[in-house]
Amino acid sequence: MRSLRVYEEAWPLHTPFVISRGSRSEAKVVVVEIEENGVKGVGECTPYPRYGESIASVMAEIVSIGEQLESGLTREALQQRLPAGAARNAVDCALWDLQMRQTGRSLAQLVGSELASSVTTAQTVVIGTPDQMANSAKALWDKGARLLKVKLDDHLISERMFAIRAAVPEATLIVDANEAWHSDGLAARCQLLADLSVAMLEQPLPAAEDGALANFIHPLPICADESCHSRESLARLSGLYEMVNIKLDKAGGLTEALALAAEAKAQGFGLMLGCMLCTSRAISAVLPLTPLVRFADLDGPTWLAVDAEPALHFDAGTLYL
Secondary structure, three states: EEEEEEEEEEEEEEEEEOOOOOOOEEEEEEEEEEEEEEEEEEEEOOOOHHHHOHHHHHHHHHHHOOOHHHOOOOHHHHHHOOOOHHHHHHHHHHHHHHHHHHHHHOOHHHOOOOOOOOEEEOEEEOOOOHHHHHHHHHHHHHHOEEEEEOOOOOOOOOHHHHHHHHHOOEEEEEOOOOOOOOOOHHHHHHHHHHHHOOOOOEEOOHHHHHHHHHHOOOOOOOEEOOOOOOHHHHHHHHOOOOOOEEEEHOOOHHHHHHHHHHHHHHHHOOOEEEOOOOOHHHHHHHHHHHHOOOOEEHHHHHOOOOOOOOEEEOOOEEEEE
16 A cells, blocks of 8 residues: 655745746745655656646646555556646655665666766757856856856847857857747848857747747757647657757656657657756656657756755756766
8 A cells, every 4th residue: 555645845046046037036846756666766847828738737736646646546547637737746756766666676777778977958049148158158267167058038139149159159058049039030040040059949939839940041040949749749740840848847758758858759859858947856857768869958956045855966057876
């Protein structure tokens, strides 16, 4: 017999996290604990209002299958009980963690993944004035970060990007607009980024409007984030995007994320691995996917004033495993 515990946590950030949708000062997460015969598995998710989720709605989803979980619901059956999203992610990862602890094997071993000793992760430059963003990029570079993810809204695109590129001429830059742009002028903005040697642009248009991406030749790879959740998303992305950003909170857990990675790769998409603002618990669950991706964006815990224990070891854009 199993027991289930579901609860929320709030983790203050050391610096406000500012993107096109607004500013956040804390990471609010839901934690799931599933205990069986004295062995406990733990999973974490970050509910995201953009997808109609809240702490309350996600906890209610999980509690709705509580009796089934305590009666032995399998990870495979879970995929049909809950839709893709944060709630299923927390449960799915808790079940993976439980299996890992019951078997004494690592998550990577269970999945059949071979992890490197370290992973290069993007470090995020949040929205600010051109000078603020350039200074942030330079500070990260000076600490050793080599892959920088620049958040943008719909203003001062060229001013911000020219300032950042001047501050870190050798850095690998990826840009994330979080759906803030419009089709008017999009081709010119993409060419600007390409001229500045930006390696990739993430989700420039609202997901409902990304059909406009088919209307011009992309001078740099464009990656679907809000437009790609699970394998069901892939059919409409071909010809619009070159890459997809896989996040456990969107896919509904590691089980679907592994299947999404395999299917996306088979269809010719490049892969990016992302996260929400979260603790090291959430990043630990996604590590088996790191060998498959071109870009890993796993700096969520680095924004926390204090991380959950055991905390992963991040140092200037490198995650040491």
